[in-house]
Amino acid sequence: MGYRTLARRALHEAVIKHSTFVAVAAPLAGGAGVESLLATRRAAMPSASHHVWALRRGDELRWSDDGEPAGSAGRPVLEVVLKRDLDRVAIVVSRVFGGTKLGVGGLARAYAGSAARALDAAGERVVEASERWLVRLPYASVDVVMRRAGDDPAVQRCEARYDATGALLTIELLQADAERWETVLADLTRGDAVVATRFEIDAP
Incomplete structure (x- = not known):
């Protein structure tokens, strides 16, 4: 009857092959979506070339590659959330391109890894419905x-x-x-x- 979500908002930053990846994971309250978090990250990192995101709220699953090759970014981030069975969670991973192309596989690993580290930092809690x-x-x-x-x-x-x-x-x-x-x-x-x-x- 309850669900597992994040204990707090958290940020993780990593440099992978000269590109900077900054992941922010946050619990969702009420009817909030990813829009507010996404706007905040765009304002905080105007130099980022991509703001990839994923959201899970119950059966609602949404994600965006934001211009990265299809399947290389948003879906891998969402898969990290699903594997941990977390609910009412949004993640935005912003990338500042460093000049080296990572390829689809490399991008997927970078985005998923950054998201996972942000989730680690956020911690988890069980909410009784x-x-x-x-x-x-x-x-x-x-x-x-x-x-x-x-x-x-x-x-x-x-x-x-x-x-x-x-x-x-x-x-x-x-x-x-x-x-x-x-x-x-x-x-x-x-x-x-x-x-x-x-x-x-x-x-x-």
């Missing part, structure tokens, strides 16, 4: 549900708002415990609780 629920329930059930939520380590947040028809609880909990909490709500409210909306959220 969480959900946010908006739950409609009667006034009479609020206290007992709030107490149960406060005693359960799987519940990360439980807040109540009130209106003329009852209460609306915002509950954030570990996705692994979602099915159990469906039963908890049904039992505590005698079936009167209604989960109006639920969606996955990013862990802090």
Whole structure:
């Protein structure tokens, strides 16, 4: 139910046959894509001839060779991410050409190796997937549900708002415990609780 991602943003620089390769790896939060990281790297390295990138977010796999020979850059970078089973990760590898051509195989090794070293520097962490629920329930059930939520380590947040028809609880909990909490709500409210909306959220 969780996923492995990067612990922090990290940079690795290497000179390979006179070309400078600078790789930056970063975890992705929310709906962020590679665009912000790519813009930052282009601004930081205007002399780079190529800004190769790769991204993985769940089933979304994207990459760009940015003018390098097809298959020599973006895909090898993505393969490094996939082999480590990392998710919600973006990598940009910028190259300042040093005058020596590396060939397709040499480019693939240089880009993949630079990406791998950036991932090493970034470290990894396991994120437990969480959900946010908006739950409609009667006034009479609020206290007992709030107490149960406060005693359960799987519940990360439980807040109540009130209106003329009852209460609306915002509950954030570990996705692994979602099915159990469906039963908890049904039992505590005698079936009167209604989960109006639920969606996955990013862990802090």
